[in-house]
Every structure is written in structure tokens, then in C-alpha cells.
Amino acid sequence: MKKVIFFMIDSLMPHVLDECIRKRLVPGLKFLIEKGVYWDQCTTVFPTMTATVDCSLITGEYADIHKIPALIWYNPEEKRLVNYINGMMPVLKLGMYTCAHDVICSLNESHLSKNVHTIYEDLEKAGKTSGSINLIAHRSSQKYPVKMPFLLKLGTMFRPFEDVSGPDVFTLGRVARSKLDPPLPWSWDETLIGHYGINDHFATRVLCHLIRHQILPDFTMVYLPDNDHKVHRKPKEACQILKKVDDKIQKVLNMFSSWEDAIQKHVFILTGDHGQTLIGQAKDHNIDLDDHLKGLKIADYAGPVKESDDLVIANNERMTNIYPLKPHVDTEIIYRLQQDPRIDLIAYKSDQWVEVRSGGKQESLRFCPEGSSVDIYGRSWTLEGNPAILDLEISGSVTGEKVSFGDYPDVLSRLYGALFSQSCPIISCTAKPGYDFKSAYSPTHLGGGSHGSLHYIDSTVPLIIAGAGQDSPFENPRLVDLKGYILDLLTKTKHGF
Known part of the structure; x- marks a missing residue:
């Protein structure tokens, strides 16, 4: 059985990826496309915002089933807005502790429906191990303490956070993580400059550590946020921004004796959560x-x-x-x-x-x-x-x-x-x-x-699967269908892995 490595690249867009390939800017992604199966029109979830998309990805359900309505939504029982961290002014207005608690704890422990199973929970029942590196949707059976860095403690007025659930290998940057053996060495990407670990460098460093020491779980999902943050501000530089993401993908592929060796030993799945639309200046x-x-x-x-x-x-x-x-x-x-x-x-x-x-x-x-x-x-x-x-x-x-x-x-x-x-x-x-x-x-x-809408510009993302053969498993791919596909790869023998 091959282990599965899943990259969620925030705001990965088909037209940007295609342009980067034409300009020979992304050799890592190009290799995986050529050696695998590639769709330039995979449909994401609505609203096209990370929180709802991630919950659909790990549950295989739309929001009417998993019950995470949006990144920002109104809770009528508590008569307040829920904001899973979008925009500095809204977060300050609502209170840093409230927003941090909602995204770190409540999203997984109370907002996400108890009537659905996450991919991590299903894999555990099947006797498989799993990992989540920096995704905000990560519910599983194991509990981990929240350890806020000093400045975040100050911002949240030193109020306590309850333990959060996650799979066997789990990180939310420096805020919460499982113990690794051997431990992950410290680096600058865990500081305030690196958003306390919520960045591409930290995520790929953790993944490379798991590969290097042969402690990679059967399934590992890795969130790369930097592309989204930068394209929001500088959409015209999208190709150069994606090139830096590809540098991280190459570092992972370089952990093996060759790139061919990487896809012989593992299945790589890469996609985005949504696109972005260029907003006019007026x-x-x-x-x-x-x-x-x-x-x-x-x-x-x-x-x-x-x-x-x-x-x-x-x-x-x-x-x-x-x-x-x-x-x-x-x-x-x-x-x-x-x-x-x-x-x-x-x-x-x-x-x-x-x-x-x-x-x-x-x-x-x-x-x-x-x-x-x-x-x-x-x-x-x-x-x-x-x-x-x-x-x-x-x-x-x-x-x-x-x-x-x-x-x-x-x-x-x-x-x-x-x-x-x-x-x-x-x-x-x-x-x-x-x-x-x-x-x-x-x-x-x-x-x-910007993004959020139903339009195909916001709603269509690339999907790459390499290492699982070149037969297409989807005629019309959707992110909501990937959970079932991954479970088949890891729990059924018909694929011959």
C-alpha cells in the first residue's frame, strides 16, 4: 500500500498553473502532472472560502450535512457572528480570543456536525494512521493541548483554551501539535514573522521531517497558505508567487532518491480550495x-x-x-x-x-x-x-x-x-x-x-494525482468526492498498492 500525501494549496488557479507551465516556472508541479492525471476543472464548494471547503474535503459532504456555513456566519443560538479569522479589523472588533477560540476549538469540537465522520476518524477505524499539517479542519479522536505563544496569550488576555482533537500527526503551527520522535528542530518559521508556523516553509519542513525519519502516516494532508495571502495583494504577480510554492514541492520530491522514486513510493494529490477573481480598482x-x-x-x-x-x-x-x-x-x-x-x-x-x-x-x-x-x-x-x-x-x-x-x-x-x-x-x-x-x-x-462566489472563476481549481496510475478516476472531479477516493486507495486492495 502506498502512503498518500495531499497538498492543499490555497487559491491554486488553473489559468495561473497553465501559464507557469508554459513559462517553465514550476518543474515540480509539471513533473507530477506529466506522470499522473491532471484536471484543470475540479469543482470546489460554496461558499468558496477555506473553512467550508476544508470541512467538505475531510467529510466528503456539503455544508447542509457538515454544518459549517461559511468563513464568517451568524450563530442565532448565541446571537453573534462567528469569524474564523478573516481581516484584522473584524477580529479586533469581535475580540481576538473569541475568533481564535472559534477557529482553534469550536470549529472542530462543536460547530462541525457530530453526524459526519472525518477522513481521519474513518482511517483510524480502518487501522490506518493519518496526519494534518496546519489545516483548520482536523477533527479526530486524539486530544492535544493548545499552547499559545506569549504575544498571542497577551492578545487573548491569557484566557485558557481547551484541548483540541486531531489525528496521529497534527500541527497548527506553534499553537498545537503532536509530539514527534525525533522532535522537529526549531526554526524562524515558528516566530511572529512566520505567523507562528502557519506558512508554507513550516508545513513543508514538518513533512520533510516525517519523510526523513520514516514516520510519515498512511495519509498526510498539508496546507500551504502563502499563495492565497500574496495573490490577494498582488494578483498580477501570481506566476512568481506560485513559483515559490513549487520550490516547496520540489524540496519534498528531493527527499527521495529521485522524483520517480517519490511517485513509486507514494501517491501525491495536489489541489486548491478556491480560485480568486481580480477586483476592479474603482x-x-x-x-x-x-x-x-x-x-x-x-x-x-x-x-x-x-x-x-x-x-x-x-x-x-x-x-x-x-x-x-x-x-x-x-x-x-x-x-x-x-x-x-x-x-x-x-x-x-x-x-x-x-x-x-x-x-x-x-x-x-x-x-x-x-x-x-x-x-x-x-x-x-x-x-x-x-x-x-x-x-x-x-x-x-x-x-x-x-x-x-x-x-x-x-x-x-x-x-x-x-x-x-x-x-x-x-x-x-x-x-x-x-x-x-x-x-x-x-x-x-x-x-x-478576492473570492467566495459561485462563479467558475472562484469555483474551479486544478487537481493533480500522481503515483496512482494514469487511469482517470473522475469524469467530472469535485473536491467533495476526494475523501471517498482516498479511503479507497488506503483501505481497498483493488488498486494493487
Whole structure:
């Protein structure tokens, strides 16, 4: 059986990877593509934000099942916003301890549904070992203490954190980690300059340490965040940024006697969690939600929500969830949003249905699971209204309608999953390419890169599998399907590993 090494490269984009290959900037990724199987259109999850994507990746489910709605979302039971660390001003407003506790502890221990199994939990039941290097979604059976560096202790006012769960090998930078034998030597990448270990250098250093000392688990997932952070600020330098990521991939491949030896001994899987869209530089490329909803009482960002509040805004960059708190407020919100042609899609629940509208247009579409229309993934739906709103192509046959996707890949399952991730009313809106949402304290990206929407630019990532043969295991790959594939590799003998 070959061990599996999985790289999650934040904001890895197909067009950037293809350009880098043409310019011969990424020999490591090029080698894995040539020796394996490559898809330039793998569909991610909605919203296209790391928290929801990572939870779908490790559970094999969309958000209606695993219950992590977004990177930023409203918790109606606690009447407050949850922010898994996005933007300095929002974090300071909500409180550093609250946000740190949510992402380090609550996400895995209480927010992620107990009704789903993570890949780490399933592998443990199968008698296999696993590792998570710096991913925020890592729930498993073992517990590890949280040990905050001094400055983070100061920022969180020395308040305690409970132990967090994780697999056999586990790191969240310096904050929490399993013991390694031999221990990992200290390096600069664990300091404040290196975001206390949440960086590409630390992650690959840990992986190389595991390989060098032959203590690599059967499955290891490695998160590389630097690409995302840099492309947000300098999208026009995306190729040079990805080249630095490839340098890290090469360091891992160089741990073996040859690169060929690496893929003979291991299966390498590389993908991204979402893409990024270039945002225009002019101010009107920020869609100001506070302005659109003027006159309605918007809950204060730091909460708690009051009885007098009409709505809560949970801004996720190119996607925003708006939570109406009073009867009939939703109708007014939807009407106002629909007047803005910069808003791409406006979606909300109506009993078991999802209703979808588009900014600047009057047409609508609604859909629900089960029916005579079957999409390319074999899931059936009932559709009513104008399918062009979601760029759906409907073709008839003697056995029923066939649904294929255009600008919004796997949009029915992804949008349904996001809206039904919570039982409370939600109005989910996305921005057209080139635009970003703006609201109180939210980070904006004029002239930079942003993501979050259903559009294929945000929603399509590369997928590379090397070392598992060159037969394609997927016709239409999705990140949500990778968990089952990996479990097959590691627990079934039919692959001959």
C-alpha cells in the first residue's frame, strides 16, 4: 500500500498553473502532472472560502450535512457572528480570543456536525494512521493541548483554551501539535514573522521531517497558505508567487532518491480550495451593503444582536449571507439587492425550495432535490422557472431531463448545501466578476484578488494525482468526492498498492 500525501494549496488557479507551465516556472508541479492525471476543472464548494471547503474535503459532504456555513456566519443560538479569522479589523472588533477560540476549538469540537465522520476518524477505524499539517479542519479522536505563544496569550488576555482533537500527526503551527520522535528542530518559521508556523516553509519542513525519519502516516494532508495571502495583494504577480510554492514541492520530491522514486513510493494529490477573481480598482467595484440596506437596523458587528435589529450581515468577500431577523424584512432586502446589476445571484429558502434571482433582472428560478431532472453527477432535481439564471443547460430524453452546468459548476448541490447548512432564514448573494461586497469592518480588495462566489472563476481549481496510475478516476472531479477516493486507495486492495 502506498502512503498518500495531499497538498492543499490555497487559491491554486488553473489559468495561473497553465501559464507557469508554459513559462517553465514550476518543474515540480509539471513533473507530477506529466506522470499522473491532471484536471484543470475540479469543482470546489460554496461558499468558496477555506473553512467550508476544508470541512467538505475531510467529510466528503456539503455544508447542509457538515454544518459549517461559511468563513464568517451568524450563530442565532448565541446571537453573534462567528469569524474564523478573516481581516484584522473584524477580529479586533469581535475580540481576538473569541475568533481564535472559534477557529482553534469550536470549529472542530462543536460547530462541525457530530453526524459526519472525518477522513481521519474513518482511517483510524480502518487501522490506518493519518496526519494534518496546519489545516483548520482536523477533527479526530486524539486530544492535544493548545499552547499559545506569549504575544498571542497577551492578545487573548491569557484566557485558557481547551484541548483540541486531531489525528496521529497534527500541527497548527506553534499553537498545537503532536509530539514527534525525533522532535522537529526549531526554526524562524515558528516566530511572529512566520505567523507562528502557519506558512508554507513550516508545513513543508514538518513533512520533510516525517519523510526523513520514516514516520510519515498512511495519509498526510498539508496546507500551504502563502499563495492565497500574496495573490490577494498582488494578483498580477501570481506566476512568481506560485513559483515559490513549487520550490516547496520540489524540496519534498528531493527527499527521495529521485522524483520517480517519490511517485513509486507514494501517491501525491495536489489541489486548491478556491480560485480568486481580480477586483476592479474603482470604488464602484465595492458593493456597499450598508448603503443598500440603509434605513433597516443592521446589527452591530460585535453584537450581541438586539431585539430592535432587523438583520445581520455576514460578509464573505464576494459572497455575503444576510440574516433577516423579523417577518417581512426579507422581502425588502431581496427587493433592494435585486436593483443592483453588480449583484450576480440572490438566493434564499422557501420551505424545501431554493429561490434564485439575479441583480437587475426580474426572472427567477427555483429548485429542490428529487425530481425528473438529473445533473451530471447523478443527483435529481425539480426545476421551475428560468434555468438561464444559473446558466443551466437542459436537454430532454426519454428518461427525463439532463442538467449540465455553465458558469456555475455543480451549482444546484452547492447552493442548496450552503442555504440549508442552517435552519434560520438566510439570503445569500454573490457578486459578479470584478466586484466585491463591502460592509462594516470587512476587508476589501480593490485592485487585488478576492473570492467566495459561485462563479467558475472562484469555483474551479486544478487537481493533480500522481503515483496512482494514469487511469482517470473522475469524469467530472469535485473536491467533495476526494475523501471517498482516498479511503479507497488506503483501505481497498483493488488498486494493487
